[in-house]
Amino acid sequence: MILGHKVHVLTKKEELDTVRLAGKVAVVLDVLFATSTMVTALDRGATAVVPAMDEAAARAAAAEHAPGTFVIAGELNAETIHGFAPPTPLALSGHGIAGRKLIYSTTNGTVAIQACAGAAEIYCGALLNGRAIADRIVSAHADRTILLVCAGSMNNFNLEDFYGAGYLVELLAERLGERADFSDAARAARALYRHAEPEASLLECRVGKMMVERGLENEVRYAAQRSTIDVVPVLKDGHLIRA
Numbered sequence: 001m002i003l004g005h006k007v008h009v010l011t012k013k014e015e016l017d018t019v020r021l022a023g024k025v026a027v028v029l030d031v032l033f034a035t036s037t038m039v040t041a042l043d044r045g046a047t048a049v050v051p052a053m054d055e056a057a058a059r060a061a062a063a064e065h066a067p068g069t070f071v072i073a074g075e076l077n078a079e080t081i082h083g084f085a086p087p088t089p090l091a092l093s094g095h096g097i098a099g100r101k102l103i104y105s106t107t108n109g110t111v112a113i114q115a116c117a118g119a120a121e122i123y124c125g126a127l128l129n130g131r132a133i134a135d136r137i138v139s140a141h142a143d144r145t146i147l148l149v150c151a152g153s154m155n156n157f158n159l160e161d162f163y164g165a166g167y168l169v170e171l172l173a174e175r176l177g178e179r180a181d182f183s184d185a186a187r188a189a190r191a192l193y194r195h196a197e198p199e200a201s202l203l204e205c206r207v208g209k210m211m212v213e214r215g216l217e218n219e220v221r222y223a224a225q226r227s228t229i230d231v232v233p234v235l236k237d238g239h240l241i242r243a
Contacts, residue, residue, distance in 0.1 A: 012152025034109020045098030074105035166193030
C-alpha cells in the first residue's frame with residue numbers, strides 16, 4: 001500500500017501560513033508537553049479535550065460547563081496559568097481527569113491545533129502514541145497528503161517536535177515502503193530520529209533542559225517513551241476525542 005500523496009514535515013506551526021490545508025491531514029506534535037499531555041489525558045479516562053487558543057478562551061469554555069465536569073489546565077510561556085491545573089502529563093493525571101473533560105491551553109501546542117482548522121482531519125500526535133497514529137494514517141488516509149506539524153516555540157524550531165516527526169516518518173516508512181513520497185523535511189526528520197535516542201534527545205534539547213532545571217525530569221522521560229499508548233486523538237467539533 002502506497003500513499004497517493006506526500007508526507008511532509010512543517011518545522012514550526014508558523015509554516016502553516018504557507019500551506020494550503022484543504023483536503024490534507026494534519027498531525028500536530030508538541031512533545032514537551034502539550035500533545036503528550038492530551039494523549040495521556042484521553043488514555044487515562046478524560047472524556048474529551050478542548051484545546052483552547054489561550055487563557056481567555058479556556059476560561060470561556062469552562063464557563064459553559066457545570067462544576068465538577070471538567071478540569072482546566074495549561075501554561076503560558078512555560079509557567080502554569082494561575083488557578084489552572086499543571087500542564088504536564090504526569091502532574092495533570094493526579095487531578096482527577098477520568099470521566100471529566102479537559103479544557104487545556106498552552107503557548108504552542110493548542111495554538112497549533114487551532115491553526116490547522118482548515119485541514120480535512122486533525123490528529124494529536126506524540127512519541128507516546130506514534131504507532132497508533134501511523135496505523136490510523138495508513139488505514140484511513142491512503143489518498144491524502146499528510147502534514148506532520150511541529151508546534152515549535154513561538155516561531156522557533158524545537159528539536160523534540162522534529163524528533164517526534166522523524167519517529168512518525170520512520171513508522172510510516174515501515175508500513176508504506178521506501179517508494180512512499182516523503183518530502184526533504186520528512187527525510188531530514190527521519191535521519192535525526194535514526195541517529196539519536198529518545199531520552200537523550202528530549203533531555204538534552206533546549207526545552208528538555210529547562211524542564212529538568214524545574215524538577216520535571218520524570219515528565220521528560222515519560223514523554224520520551226515510544227508507542228506505549230494506543231490512543232488516536234482526533235479533533236471533532238472543537239473537541240479532541242478518541243478516533
